[in-house]
Amino acid sequence: MKTVFKIENLDLFYGEFQALKNISLEIEKNQVTALIGPSGCGKSTFLRCLNRMNDLIESCKIMGDVAYHDENVYDRDYDVIGLRTKVGMVFQNPNPFPMSIYDNIAYGPRCQGIKDKKRLDEIVHTSLEKAALIDEVKDRLNDSAMGLSGGQQQRLCIARAIAMEPEVILMDEPTSALDPIATLKIEELMNDLKKDYTIVIVTHSMQQAARISDKTAFFLMGELIEVDSTDTIFTQPKNQKTEDYITGRFG
Amino acid sequence: MTNTRKHFSDELEELNNRVEAMGQEVLESYKRLVIACEDNDIDLAHHIMDHDKIVNGLEESINVDAYLLIAKQCPVASDLRQIISAVKISNDLERIADYSVNIAKYIIKTKNDNDQFVSRVVALTNLFIPMLKDIIKAFKSRDVEAALKVSEIDEKIDTTYKKYVKEFIKLARAKTDEEAEEAMRVILVLKQIERAGDHVTNIAENIVYMVNAKRLELD
Numbered sequence: 001m002k003t004v005f006k007i008e009n010l011d012l013f014y015g016e017f018q019a020l021k022n023i024s025l026e027i028e029k030n031q032v033t034a035l036i037g038p039s040g041c042g043k044s045t046f047l048r049c050l051n052r053m054n055d056l057i058e059s060c061k062i063m064g065d066v067a068y069h070d071e072n073v074y075d076r077d078y079d080v081i082g083l084r085t086k087v088g089m090v091f092q093n094p095n096p097f098p099m100s101i102y103d104n105i106a107y108g109p110r111c112q113g114i115k116d117k118k119r120l121d122e123i124v125h126t127s128l129e130k131a132a133l134i135d136e137v138k139d140r141l142n143d144s145a146m147g148l149s150g151g152q153q154q155r156l157c158i159a160r161a162i163a164m165e166p167e168v169i170l171m172d173e174p175t176s177a178l179d180p181i182a183t184l185k186i187e188e189l190m191n192d193l194k195k196d197y198t199i200v201i202v203t204h205s206m207q208q209a210a211r212i213s214d215k216t217a218f219f220l221m222g223e224l225i226e227v228d229s230t231d232t233i234f235t236q237p238k239n240q241k242t243e244d245y246i247t248g249r250f251g
Numbered sequence: 252m253t254n255t256r257k258h259f260s261d262e263l264e265e266l267n268n269r270v271e272a273m274g275q276e277v278l279e280s281y282k283r284l285v286i287a288c289e290d291n292d293i294d295l296a297h298h299i300m301d302h303d304k305i306v307n308g309l310e311e312s313i314n315v316d317a318y319l320l321i322a323k324q325c326p327v328a329s330d331l332r333q334i335i336s337a338v339k340i341s342n343d344l345e346r347i348a349d350y351s352v353n354i355a356k357y358i359i360k361t362k363n364d365n366d367q368f369v370s371r372v373v374a375l376t377n378l379f380i381p382m383l384k385d386i387i388k389a390f391k392s393r394d395v396e397a398a399l400k401v402s403e404i405d406e407k408i409d410t411t412y413k414k415y416v417k418e419f420i421k422l423a424r425a426k427t428d429e430e431a432e433e434a435m436r437v438i439l440v441l442k443q444i445e446r447a448g449d450h451v452t453n454i455a456e457n458i459v460y461m462v463n464a465k466r467l468e469l470d
Contacts, residue, residue: 230323
């Protein structure tokens with residue numbers, strides 16, 4: 001199994017508050033890794049370290065290694081734009097741009113200098129196809145993306161991430177604003193996407209982590225309590241705290 | 252409506268396919284048993300014993316996967332019934348396979364030169380084979396009616412078994428100690444097939460439960 005991210009001894013502070021404590025974790029290629037844990041446990045903070053989304057928070061101080069293909073992304077001269085191209089992100093609330101479905105997808109590639117209409121058409125089509133949205137929108141690509149349903153908007157955001165040809169897609173509670181059917185569609189999609197991409201997902205739903213991930217990491221109060229294959233975590237966790245959390249004894 | 256849980260559905264189908272495959276493996280053992288008994292083929296009897304490892308392996312894998320599906324997919328309604336049934340049916344099939352191993356051991360240990368013994372064991376096994384075949388088919392096609400029909404064969408097996416037991420008890424009384432012991436052994440062998448039939452009716456009950464959630468108790 002090829003390692004995409006190797007995180008070692010990661011500490012993160014928001015001012016005086018330590019949000020992550022000595023985290024070491026590996027993210028494997030073409031796998032879905034789920035980060036679970038109660039609110040405030042640090043799972044989203046951890047996810048945001050992977051493409052340096054915490055850079056924007058002034059009081060945030062980071063120590064330790066977040067190696068993406070053996071290079072620490074927190075090195076002084078690391079190419080952050082390049083990193084965010086390779087490591088895309090999908091957020092909790094679908095956030096399509098206020099423009100057409102087509103332009104939403106073409107936005108990133110255009111920013112990268114792709115102008116050829118045929119090439120852009122191809123990217124838009126492939127991305128929507130991979131995001132399992134093409135059949136629902138192929139006849140209205142020029143309509144506003146804001147007219148799509150929540151579930152469709154979220155798949156559009158996934159398509160938008162795919163259009164940049166990333167290697168990794170980070171998902172921060174991507175279905176918590178969606179109804180159960182739209183949620184299941186996104187989950188099915190994740191299962192398909194892992195053939196081509198590496199996915200790291202933060203989820204509040206333990207059942208979701210169980211259903212879709214290959215590997216599960218349980219966070220509690222800034223610590224990584226346990227990480228193992230999802231099969232093991234949900235049938236025979238080694239740590240009592242993990243057992244208590246997944247069986248709903250606390251949280 | 253599109254299937255929003257295709258991956259889960261595929262895993263369920265795979266689980267069911269494995270139960271069916273397990274049934275076919277057990278069926279093969281019983282077919283071989285007839286040949287081994289008729290020809291007093293010790294090698295084939297050994298093969299039946301070895302073959303049990305495959306059946307046990309299938310049961311183990313069905314149990315593990317069912318356990319994971321329950322833990323990870325939170326199945327409900329017919330999905331849950333299918334998984335529970337897969338576990339129970341594979342358990343019955345494993346027991347049925349164990350009986351074939353016991354009979355194979357008998358073939359290996361005894362001389363099998365008494366035609367009456369051989370013919371009775373073969374006759375009862377030949378009654379059982381179509382029963383097993385029918386239940387595998389009923390499982391595959393989710394056919395409740397066909398599943399329930401196996402109880403007719405089971406009755407026939409029970410009646411025949413009782414008839415044969417009487418015959419051998421008579422033999423045990425009349426002949427030498429050696430032959431009496433042999434007759435007792437045959438009774439025990441016949442009992443294995445009778446028990447195997449009971450497990451097939453258990454499978455029938457589970458098919459009914461799997462399909463329409465009704466709990467039946469077949470005699």
